Amino acid sequence: MEIFERNFEENLAHFTHQLRHDQMTRFRTEFLALHYYDQAKLFKSLEDEDRLKIYQYLSPSELAEIFDMLENEHEEIEGYFEEMANPYAASVLSEMYPDNAVDVLNNISNRERVNLYLHLMPTDSAREISRLMNYLDDTAGSIMTTEYIAVDMDLTLQEAYYYLRQQAIDAETIYYVYVIDEEKHLRGVLSLRELIINEESKKVKDMMNTRVISVQVNDDVEEVAQLVQDYDLLAMPVVGFDSELLGIITVDDILDVVKEEAESDYSGLAAVDVSEVHETPGSAARSRLPWLITLLFLGMGTSTLISRYDALISQASVLSAFVTLITGTAGNAGTQSLAVAVRKITNKTEDTHVVKAFFFELLTGVATGLIVGIAVFLIVVAWQRNIALGGVTAVSMAAAIIVANLAGALIPKLMDKIGFDPAVASGPFITTLSDLTSVFIYFTVAQMFMDYLL
């Protein structure tokens, strides 16, 4: 308890001291008593020379426990592996949970190094990992592990329990026991709870739940995540085309999927990748510039359009006062409808037809536009004492909002239909696009009522 109570910096200094003074026994006793996550946090913060000591002090399987906690920090991990002797690195990888080892290997850019590791590790680990590496990104197969517990349906509960006890050290979760037949087809599931509360002499096949929720190996990870949430599962079995059990996905990996999915939707809406952490303003700027420059060209379209109405503006310069009000408000409305549409698609809360969605958003836009239009009319008339100007502004505003609403709702829906990720249609994209349509609407309406404006 003593060490645990100290804060992180003190802990780090304490262990660094032990490493530098060759206190291997004390280091191992104290360090290995920590939770793997705390071990990982300390490991990451060590100086390079001290990390090299760690590779001498800890066995590959002890280090593998730490690396299983670091699974999402691919760049750092790649660096750590380069520091190690190759056979040691291969051992660490083979001791990690296969899904995490696959994750690490898939993120090593040097393919020769990956092959070297696979050659240096035990054949069965290498075969296991190579097989998992074949699954496509974002499919159930890419995040599943093969370290599950499966039993034959003809065992008794007691036999199954003894088998489970033997396997318990290696398995990633022991809390579900999957039941398979001779051809490895998934036939049922027993929770460990059911296994231990029922009569030992009963047969697995009589006690198992045959309505087992499972996913196909090529199913999208987001759909898997939704099912795990809906059914409150701790692990999800993954089967192949013939219902053969291939692996399981555990709830900790599902939490990562949910988090990454949310981060990517959020990044999409803002047109910047919020999951990257930038050390320097230069690298932060680099990550933001591509969208800004792309949208700058779209924005130039709006400028070109406005410049065409030069004569109109010269005659009635009061018109320019309301350009940003209309583009801004329509952009805001478009962002709202975009966010609602993207979320509906992601959540698959409803699978409405494009035509139905069109009319829904049309009516929402009409209702919103009408009310904002009335507000604008009142404000402009009160301020400028010009009913025609109020009318032009109000009608343009309403029309611009309706168009922005429709664009915000339908663009992601169409992108989804043609197989693109709808979250890529960002808020800034919609506002910039809506600037163009809003300006067009505004000046067209203004031109029509020019005689009354002056």
Place this chain on the structure above:
Amino acid sequence: MEIFERNFEENLAHFTHQLRHDQMTRFRTEFLALHYYDQAKLFKSLEDEDRLKIYQYLSPSELAEIFDMLENEHEEIEGYFEEMANPYAASVLSEMYPDNAVDVLNNISNRERVNLYLHLMPTDSAREISRLMNYLDDTAGSIMTTEYIAVDMDLTLQEAYYYLRQQAIDAETIYYVYVIDEEKHLRGVLSLRELIINEESKKVKDMMNTRVISVQVNDDVEEVAQLVQDYDLLAMPVVGFDSELLGIITVDDILDVVKEEAESDYSGLAAVDVSEVHETPGSAARSRLPWLITLLFLGMGTSTLISRYDALISQASVLSAFVTLITGTAGNAGTQSLAVAVRKITNKTEDTHVVKAFFFELLTGVATGLIVGIAVFLIVVAWQRNIALGGVTAVSMAAAIIVANLAGALIPKLMDKIGFDPAVASGPFITTLSDLTSVFIYFTVAQMFMDYLL
């Protein structure tokens, strides 16, 4: 298997038929064999009259299993409870997991009804639930359950295992066994895995993990969610001020927290609550209008500002062509920096000082502004053949981006410091605010170089 294979609509028709033809035995056999989540989906889709039958066919504890799956649909649940006889409703509530029952009761608007239910249920359930209802929203206490397994540290593993088997039916998770002393202080934890793989005769106190990760009852749920993710836990123990064990939070509730948190950040950025599902365009419009109208008034500030530069625009109407380009691009940059800032605060990835954050964003803004400025200069000069106009546009653009960047980064940071949720500072708010500053910068710069512009 037969029923399970059919699709949802057929299932619904099948069970509706049984309910209407009083086939209670067949209904119970087939319906109760389904997974609780599927039972819940069917239950929700039944007609009112058929639901009333369900209250006769299913026992309170059978219905409680269904309601435990519906925990997040508060409005519907409130309606269902109103349909039931009060004693039956109270029984259902007392059979639900206490955290879910609390969730339901907290969302019933009629306080007298809540009290009635509490009076009608068994005293110990009522006491348990009332106690949990006292914890504030978004604290660990508000989502914890009291149905955990805790054992005395002096037991042997065998004794602990037998105790666990007895308790297994009621506990929300049996996969962690918490170890407490006579005063109920949390002293350690044993996973069920450790319990079953170790020698039965060993003492709990010798085998338990004393570095148990726990949270205080008043800790923020988002912090709890982060810890569960970091440490890959299936449940988190919740303790009071004196380390006494009060409850546990299970990973399925953590998944809900992560999901709600992501939804609320996303909603904040878009200035619309994406978690609400609207049946009619009118209700969708109502949810979007408050922000639109509020921002309309802020936008009027920009219009007022532009109208002050009426004389300038009359002289050089070409200026109006670039207003939306500058406001649009600065708004996009502001949205990006806002999103990055909000995510940094939510993730607590770094706790940088406001001053440091200021300089970081200042430099990011300068780098971004410089590059976009150069691009704009080249485009405007090539298009309008007017170097002064190119210079004015480029300088204003760069300055507007720098200001928007700073506003986007610092407003959420300041809101967080003074105790507001930074996610409320939405993208539309930043773009509308940035319209004002951008227009001010643009016309000020233009005025300064007026002589060269014409």
